[in-house]
Amino acid sequence: MKYALMVRNDDLSKKTALKIKESLQNFFIYDEKNPDLVISIGGDGTILEAVHQYLNVDCCFVGIHTGTLGFYTDYQVDEVDQFIKDVTSRQFKTMKRYMLEIKINKKDSFQTYYALNELRLDQGLQAQVIHVYIGNVLLEVFRGNGLCVSTPSGSTAYNKSLGGSIIYPGIPLMQLTEVAGIHHNAYRSLGSSLILDESQTIKLVGNHFNHSLIGIDHIHLELEDVENIEITIGRKYVRFIEYKEMSFIKRVRRAFINS
Known part of the structure; x- marks a missing residue:
């Protein structure tokens, strides 16, 4: 199997990456261009x-967390030895x-992001x-700071801080959540998050897109x-x-309720 490392730029992450690379050199081939497995060392x-x-x-991902708790990570930094054992011997x-x-549609072109x-x-x-x-049906004319559309995985991130629902991962659903919507007698929108299945398309049409910023995960773009x-x-x-069993509910409890 071929693998690659994605490492956060801090001393602990770099030290952890070096240990993993040395431990795996007799088992796997290191290949940054076309890996079968990408090991992320850092945070979400x-x-x-x-x-x-x-x-x-065409590859898979696994995470080792070297800071505070990470929702995507199965292993903490003090579990590196167990990770090495699992990745070299376990199903x-x-x-x-x-x-x-x-x-993102413009007059004569479009760009696609994920x-x-x-x-x-x-x-x-x-x-x-x-x-x-x-689809082609108008839901609302939203007035406010902005909107967030999240995946089930992203439902525990920014969406949750906006009051959106947490959705079980692995289900092809998306959630539309308002960011500081304006609600009074003159203007009113849904005022709650809306969960949609894979058959639906959300289309956003705005008057001020040229003055807006769009965030796609960690990527930021200015709309023009x-x-x-x-x-x-x-x-x-x-x-x-997933090398070890950790239910989604346990992840939620670990991340948001207690350790």
Whole structure:
């Protein structure tokens, strides 16, 4: 098997990476270009970087956390020896995590991006007016700071801080959540998150897109001459390797309730 490392730029992560590389040299081949397994050492941000770097490579991912708790990681930094033992001797399961497909449409062209966590559309200087369509049906005219569309994996990230629901991973669903919506007698939108299945398309049409920033996981883009944004889920997914049993509910409890 071929593997690659994605390492956060800190001393502990680098030291951990060196230990793993030395321990695996007699078992696997190190190949940064076309790995079968990508080992992320750092935090959830490091996982996102790894996923985007190897987006077009047929590989699996596993995470080792070297800081505070990471939701994507199966191993803490003090469990490196156990990880090495598991990866060289144990059978594993894979978990599919579905990605958003984001199509940014301009007058004469379009660009396609993918997100493991979420798309964030934000404008902090003035309220945005966004026409939200589900398929070809107008849902609402949203007024506020912005909108977030998240995957089940991303439902525990920014979406949760906005009051959105946590969704079990492995299901091709996406969630639309408001960011500081304006609600009074003149303007009103849904006021809650909306969960949609893989057959649906969210289309966002705005008057102020040229003054907006869009976040796609850890990537930030400034919108220029954009007519609309279309979001779907279920066509592309990432595979995470699981060497040890840790239920989703245990992950939620570990991350948000107690250790």
